[in-house]
Amino acid sequence: MKGFLINAWRYRQFILSSIQNDLRARFARNALGGIWMVLHPLAQVAVFALVLSGVFATRLGGLEGPFAYAIYLTAGTMGWTLFAELVTRGQMLFIDNGNLLKKIAFPKICLPLILTGSALINNSALALVALAFYALAGHWPGWLVMWLVPLYAVVVAFGLGLGLLLGVLNVFIRDIGQMTPIVLQFWFWFTPIIYMTSILPAGAQPWMRFNPMFHVVDGFQAVLVFKTAPALGGLMMVAGLALGLMGLALWCLRAAGQEMADVL
Numbered sequence: 001m002k003g004f005l006i007n008a009w010r011y012r013q014f015i016l017s018s019i020q021n022d023l024r025a026r027f028a029r030n031a032l033g034g035i036w037m038v039l040h041p042l043a044q045v046a047v048f049a050l051v052l053s054g055v056f057a058t059r060l061g062g063l064e065g066p067f068a069y070a071i072y073l074t075a076g077t078m079g080w081t082l083f084a085e086l087v088t089r090g091q092m093l094f095i096d097n098g099n100l101l102k103k104i105a106f107p108k109i110c111l112p113l114i115l116t117g118s119a120l121i122n123n124s125a126l127a128l129v130a131l132a133f134y135a136l137a138g139h140w141p142g143w144l145v146m147w148l149v150p151l152y153a154v155v156v157a158f159g160l161g162l163g164l165l166l167g168v169l170n171v172f173i174r175d176i177g178q179m180t181p182i183v184l185q186f187w188f189w190f191t192p193i194i195y196m197t198s199i200l201p202a203g204a205q206p207w208m209r210f211n212p213m214f215h216v217v218d219g220f221q222a223v224l225v226f227k228t229a230p231a232l233g234g235l236m237m238v239a240g241l242a243l244g245l246m247g248l249a250l251w252c253l254r255a256a257g258q259e260m261a262d263v264l
Contacts, residue, residue, distance in 0.1 A: 011110050018110070019117040046070075067137045074130050075224040076193030079217045082123040082152065083159040084184055089115055090163020091170050091180045094260060101260075108253055108260075112164050116156060123152075134224060147223045147230060154239050155216055161245030168252045171260045191217055212238045 008015065093111050094101065101108070127148070134140055170176040191213045197205055208214045215234030222230045 008107070008109055008113055011106055014106060015110050015113050015117065018114045019121070022114060022118045023121060067139070071134065071137060071139055072196075072221065072225050073194060074133060075220045076191075076217045078123075078127060078130055078224070079151070079155060079220040080188065080191065080193055080213065081126060082119060082155050083213065083216070084188070085119045085122065086115065086156065086159030087163040087166065087180065087184065089119070090160065091166035091177055093163070093167040094171050095167075095177070109250075112160055112167075115163075116160055119159075120152075120156070127152075130224075139224075141223055141227050144223045144227055144229065147219070151216065151219050151223070151230065151235070154219075154235055154242065157242035157246060158212060158216070158238055161242045161249055165245055165249035165252065168249060168256060168260070171263050172256075187211075187213065193217055209234065212241055 219230030222228045
């Protein structure tokens with residue numbers, strides 16, 4: 001770990017410039033530019049709100065008003081979008097940058113850091129728009145908004161750890177790249193983002209706690225929807241799992257580094 005951190009610091013200028021280039025490349029020749037970072041998740045929220053608000057709006061446990069369901073949806077989306085981006089882009093990280101790895105000598109740890117920086121900038125724009133929506137809707141969470149910092153830290157650690165591990169494995173087992181989007185689709189629907197856990201059968205509700213993203217999304221909803229502090233027990237469990245995944249991913253990256261270059 002010390003070696004990874006030292007290399008990351010030595011190549012900090014390369015990392016920062018690569019983040020800038022990544023953002024430019026993603027929105028090159030787009031008239032709206034970076035606005036697309038916000039439009040995609042907000043469009044998803046709008047569709048779900050229009051279609052499902054009549055079904056779920058009355059089951060929000062005391063939250064009322066014309067924007068009640070949109071407030072609930074936005075909170076869950078903020079937690080999920082960053083995680084999904086880190087995992088989706090992380091599992092293709094080394095394959096997409098195969099030519100770069102062959103042509104330029106730099107530590108492989110730079111790539112996940114570039115991914116993290118780019119994803120955080122993408123989702124910070126979404127977070128600012130979401131918080132502006134809460135303020136305009138008269139649902140500002142007050143000082144509790146500070147809880148978003150540790151919540152996002154847990155999301156980054158978990159998403160990056162899982163995405164990086166899948167990225168290393170995907171170099172050797174390409175089926176992982178095909179399977180990950182499918183798993184994420186099921187994972188999304190098994191996480192209470194567009195529905196409340198209370199609508200599930202009583203026997204199914206305890207099983208939701210085995211889903212790490214349940215605790216993350218629940219934390220965002222606690223702060224932004226119900227204006228309470230998140231449950232720390234579940235978040236600590238996810239943080240521990242994230243650190244384990246991160247350690248395993250870095251070990252695999254170091255152990256398979258030379259073989260990865262040959263396969264790519």
